[in-house]
Amino acid sequence: MLMADRHRRIVELVEREGSVRVSELSELFQVTEETIRRDLDKLESEGKVLRTHGGAVRNEEPGLEIPVSEREIERIEQKRKIAEKAMEWIEVGDQIMLDASTTAWQMAKILPDIPLTVVTNSVKVVMELAGKDNIQVISVGGNLAVRSLSFVGPLAERSLDSYHVGKLFMSCGGCHLEYGISETTEEQARVKAKMIANSDELILLVDSSKFQKRAFTKIAPVRVADMLITDAEADPGIVEQIEALSVSVHRVE
Structure with missing residues (x-):
């Protein structure tokens, strides 16, 4: 899988699930956890996710309630x-x-x-x-x-x-x-x-x-x-x- 495709799928997962973990993504995409960490760092720099300890969450204000x-x-x-x-x-x-x-x-x-x-x-x-x-x-x-x-x-x-x-x-x-x-x-x-x-x-x-x-x-x-x-x-x-x-x-x- 190309890196761009992996990034797209990671963003889709975060949007759907609300959060993802490095270990889960590593297993899903069959790449190392270090690769996933680099992916998440890149996506955060682009404003597409927010990094957390061990994973990432949707890029929205943490702790903001849905009306x-x-x-x-x-x-x-x-x-x-x-x-x-x-x-x-x-x-x-x-x-x-x-x-x-x-x-x-x-x-x-x-x-x-x-x-x-x-x-x-x-x-x-x-x-x-x-x-x-x-x-x-x-x-x-x-x-x-x-x-x-x-x-x-x-x-x-x-x-x-x-x-x-x-x-x-x-x-x-x-x-x-x-x-x-x-x-x-x-x-x-x-x-x-x-x-x-x-x-x-x-x-x-x-x-x-x-x-x-x-x-x-x-x-x-x-x-x-x-x-x-x-x-x-x-x-x-x-x-x-x-x-x-x-x-x-x-x-x-």
Whole structure:
């Protein structure tokens, strides 16, 4: 393969996956890791990727969230089906947390008006639940992250320490078998880590496009999840490996 073709394919991989590792590219293209490092250095100098320790990521501002207006229309049918499946684990009297993901917002839209307590950092979840009289809504304070319409920062983290719930329904920016669960910003990752620490059960809501992706900041290993709900397009091999971590996986059709 010519160097120009290899560079083109590397850029395509970075754009599609969000990040790549030197070792993976070396194996894929059957060249030395030193050659791949030179390739990545060249691509960075051309503004096509950003170098990281051990690889490269998309050339965009690190830790920049995708606006909620874009996320809420991405893979919407898969997210709706995942949210509908998650309803099977909602019971009268539950105390739950919902993160600021668009999948959790889909859950809020279809939550029945039954006695529940919902703790969230999402403005959209709060607004969705505002008209349901039987649901007690607790919104954590903090700095407003405009792109995600959510509260983050030290105040949000301290607020979450005031509550302990039975179930956390949460999505993420990436779900990678080795790297773990990750988010696009450090602020969101820290809030979600607090949510995990203050919940008995973590139920991950992850559409298949998130599998084997590494977002900017790691939250926790995949094995911390008790359950993962995904869509029918999920790679069976990845599902099997997640189940081997003692995580119960449910695929929706």
